[in-house]
Amino acid sequence: MGRFETDIEADARRGRGAASRDTGRFERLSRADSHDGWDIAEEVRQIRTEVSEESPRSLVNYVRSPDIPFDRSINPYRGCEHGCIYCFARPSHAYLGLSPGLDFETRLVARPGAPEVLDRELRAKSYEVAPIAIGTNTDPYQPIEKERGIMRACLEVLRAHRHPVAIVTKGTLIERDIDILSDMASEGLARVGISVTTLDRDLARRMEPRVPAPARRLHAIRRLTQAGIPVRLMVSPVVPALTDPEIERILEAGAEAGADAASWIMLRLPHEVAPLWQDWLEVHYPDSAARVMARLREMHGGKVYSSTWHKRMRGEGHYAEIIARRFKLAARRHGLDRPTQPLRTDLFAPPPRAGDQLSLF
Structure with a gap:
């Protein structure tokens, strides 16, 4: 596979994961940056992050999948500035008519009304409590959260309702919310997953x-656990031939930082992620590209990815079994294979609002 015809100049996309802004699979027309034909030197303008706003009608997204341990999630943001080239959520930007490539990491959508909508949905008489997952699509602690504060406001709603929450992030901004999370964790209402894909800073x-450097994420695990917040180390994704040699070292580092559990997911390349990943791989690790892709095809019946339930997260076959066995042994060695306490749902109680009629009993 060659480079995209619509690749953006390297200087313009410095600090970004994707090299192109090819349109998504739902668009009839494609866009491309091209030279205007004039023989005049032009200044290369670096692509900046743009943030628009959306007023959500609903927030709680119900999930029906046998591959994941939760049935509902919320997302304070669409798109993610972290720019992880392998992110399986990139194709979701195609639903907005935007590119799963550079647009996904530079044209973000904030949902400032999310806390109010969440409060309303949790108060509905038909609502049945179960843990809400946050960060399973895009990271709630990506850089724009620092000024927007939407995630923190959502956490305040969940704490007020005494509602269980499980958070997945790579962002160390989560340390800002230790005050809320430690309160919730003390009642069995909060758990965090920190993703550490590699220990290799480069x-x-x-x-x-x-994304904050690996060592910085390990420090976040230490701070959270010292505050009484249980943390799962997530070795996700495991990249064949690039990060899989590190599995044992990552688990050891996570255990030393205080994690009490661990999990893993194999690299997934749905829809537009596959060409973005292969383009990135050929540029940064050309000597490993063929081997990485061969392993992925081996695990998915000759395809780079299969969405088959029970197989899409970890693949199948000899290589997948070896990775699973190595992970299991290392997790056991470091005490990361023990069952974790389920989050409590029995404390859920929407707080009274001004004007609510108080009970006589």
Whole structure:
């Protein structure tokens, strides 16, 4: 596979994961940046992050999949500035008429009304409590959260309702919310998953350009666990021939930082992610590209990805079994294979609002 015809100049996309802004699979027309034909030198303008706003009508997204341990999630943002080239959520930007490539990481959508909508949905008489997952699509602690604060406001709603929450992130901004999370964790209402894909700082910077360095994420695990917040180390995704040699070292580092559990997912390349990943791989690791892709095809019946339930997260076959066995043994060695306590649902109680009629009993 060659480079995209619509690749953006390297100087313009410095610090980004994708190299192109090819349109998504739902668009009839494609867009491309091209030279205007004039023989005049032009200044290369670096692509900046743009943030628009959306007023959500609903927030709780119900999920029906046997591959994941939750049935509902919320997303304070669409798109993710972290720019992880392998992110399986990239294709979701195609539904907005935007590119799963550069648009996904530079044209973001904030949902400032999310806390109010969440409060309304949790108060509905028909609502049945179960843990809400946050960060399963795009990261709630990506850089724009620092000024927007939507995630923190959502957490305040969940704490007020005493509603269980499970958070997945690579962002160390989560340390800002230790005050809320420690309160919730003390009642069995909160758990966090921190993703550490590699311990190699250079590989991480190329593959996850705007994510805090691996050592910084391990420090976040330490801070959270010291505050009484249980943390799962997530070795996700495992990249064949690039990060799989590190599995044992990552688990050891996570255990030393205080994680009490661990999990893993194999690299997934749905829809537009596959060509973006292969383009990135040929540029940054050309000597490993053929081997990486061969392993992925081996695990998915000759395809780079299969969406078959029970197989899409980890693949199948000899290589997938070896990875699973190695992970299981290392997790056991470091005490990361023990069952975790389920989040409590029995404390859920929407707080009274001004004007509500108080009970006589």
